Amino acid sequence: MTLPFYQALTADVTALSAQLPLAADNLQDIRRSALERFKAIGLPTLKTEEWRFTNIQRYLKEFPYELQQTPVAVSADTVAAAAIPGLDCYRAVLVNGHLQTELSELPAGKGIIIGALSAHTTAPGFTTWFNEQPHLAEAVLAQLNTALFADGLYIELAANTVLDKPLHLVNVYTSNSPAFVQPRHLWILNRSAAATIIESTVHPDSQAVTFANSVLETVVMDNAELWHYNVQLGAANFREVHTTATHQHKDSRYHHFNFTLPSTPFTRNNLSVALKGSHTETNLKGFYLANQHQHVDNHTFMDHIMPDCYSNELYKGVLLDNANAVFTGKILVHQEAQKTNAFQQNNNLLLGDKADINSQPQLEIYADDVKCSHGFTAGQFSEESMFYLRSRGIGEDAAKALMVNAFSHDITSEVNVPELQQQLQAQIAGIMNN
Known part of the structure; x- marks a missing residue:
């Protein structure tokens, strides 16, 4: 590959490793391994099966690679642009992945830990669950994030702890020069815990182009419940790859909603859920509304490992002007996952003369006592x-x-x-x- 971005990353792995934040802690070996794996796999091309409808390299040409480790100051007015009118909530503000406590309003109390990921790398929850989602190993940009992330948000709720109101996570991305930023988050809900978390994105129009390569790992333990909303309302000078990997355990409930709205030119969402316990419930809902030349790519993976689990997935898209979208949804049912109920549907409205959708719903079933279906529609x-x-x-x-x-x-x-x-x-x- 001839991209300056890629050459800068792979020219001297040893020298780059020396720049890693938190290099002396228990992440050192994990980071080195991930960086070597990224170097071995390389950036995706149109020949890469999972990327054959998305040319990510065209969006990376403008980025001279630099580690963005220093937080940038932002005003309260910038954060206010993401406010949800009338909502009584807690608030966590991150700028390029760095928690800004002076702009945040975090819950306090027994059983609640919310803070910078860099401050919790020795916490038992971190050492147990960080980088443990197996689906991340095959995602090359997730490997790059693992190798080079600077910071992010760590959330852990103790058993039987319930957040009394939603937590609004405001992600601000800003830089005075083209920047590639890599937030890393880890959220853990222990047994019978519950929370509602809303993510929003803010990117000031006056700033330089920013590419965010973010990774979120969530762990939903026995009988816990997480409602997670990701609202992607970007700007013309913002690009994003957002990877979410979830562990779901016995009797847990996980509800993930993704809304992608104009006008970020490029958005790729990778969402994988590993159903590691029986009697779980998983709901994945997505809506994308794209205009102009916007490109939206949603990849989902429901990994049914244990029996008696239920998953329901519905993604809908509206494409205006010359916008195009990709939907790839895979349901894998292992042989042990008997009595699985798994449903998937992708519906699209093409309202632009040159609007385009590539949809690939997939079922891979090795159990014989299941109810599974998938479907796709596109029309006007x-x-x-x-x-x-x-x-x-x-x-x-x-x-x-x-x-x-x-x-x-x-x-x-x-x-x-x-x-x-x-x-x-x-x-x-x-x-x-x-």
């Missing part, structure tokens, strides 16, 4: 429905906005935070009405 508005609305005096743009709102309702209606639900519905309507 029903002419009959459009005629019905137009005949009642509703203009074409307003009619399209109403139909997109109805199309997204299956996703937004299941958001269990009313203030977030209202904000998302208003944002989707606002985009369609512009």
Whole structure:
């Protein structure tokens, strides 16, 4: 590969390793191994099966590689841009992956640990669970993150601990020159713990182009429940690869919602869930609304390892202008995972003349007592429905906005935070009405 980005990373692994933050702690061997693995695999190309519809190298050409280890100061007004009107919540503000306690409002109390990842690398939860999700080993950009991350957010809730209100995680990405930043997060909910966590992204338009390669590991222990919302509302000078890897244990419940809205040119979401205990419930819901030349790529992997588990996945997309999207959803049912119920559906509206979708729903089943299904649809508005609305005096743009709102309702209606639900519905309507 001739990209300066790649050459700078692989030219001198030893010298680069010496620059690693936390190099003297228990991460040293993990980092070196991950960096060597990244060097051996190399950046994805269009010949890489998992990336054959996404040319990531075109988005990396502008980046001279530099380790972004120093946090950048941001104002309270910048953080306020991500606020959810009317929502009573805790708040954690991260700038390029570094926790800003002066801008945050964190919960306190017995059984609650929320802080910078760099301050908890010797915690029992960290040493037990960090980098333990097996799906990360095959994700080359996750390996790069493991090797070179600077900081992130560590959350651990003790057994039977419940956050009394949502935690709003505000990710601010900003730099005065092109930057490649790599936040790393680890969230652990121990037995019968519960939390709702909302992620938002802020990237000031006046700043240089930033590429975020973030990795989140979540651990949902026996009978615990996590509601996780990721709202991606970016900017023209922002690009993102967001990897989430989840361990789910016996009787646990995991609900993941991903909303990708304009106008980040490139967004790749990797989401994998390992169902390591029986009688689990997993709900994966996603909605992407892309315009102009925006490229949105969602990859999901449901790994059914144990019996008597249930998973339900629904992703919907609306593509305007010249936008294009990729959806690859894989369900793997191991031989031991009898009585699995696993469902997957991807539906798309193509509203631009050159809008495009590549969808690959996949089932791989080795058990014989299961209920599994997958499906895909792509189309335009029903002419009959459009005629019905137009005949009642509703203009074409307003009619399209109403139909997109109805199309997204299956996703937004299941958001269990009313203030977030209202904000998302208003944002989707606002985009369609512009």
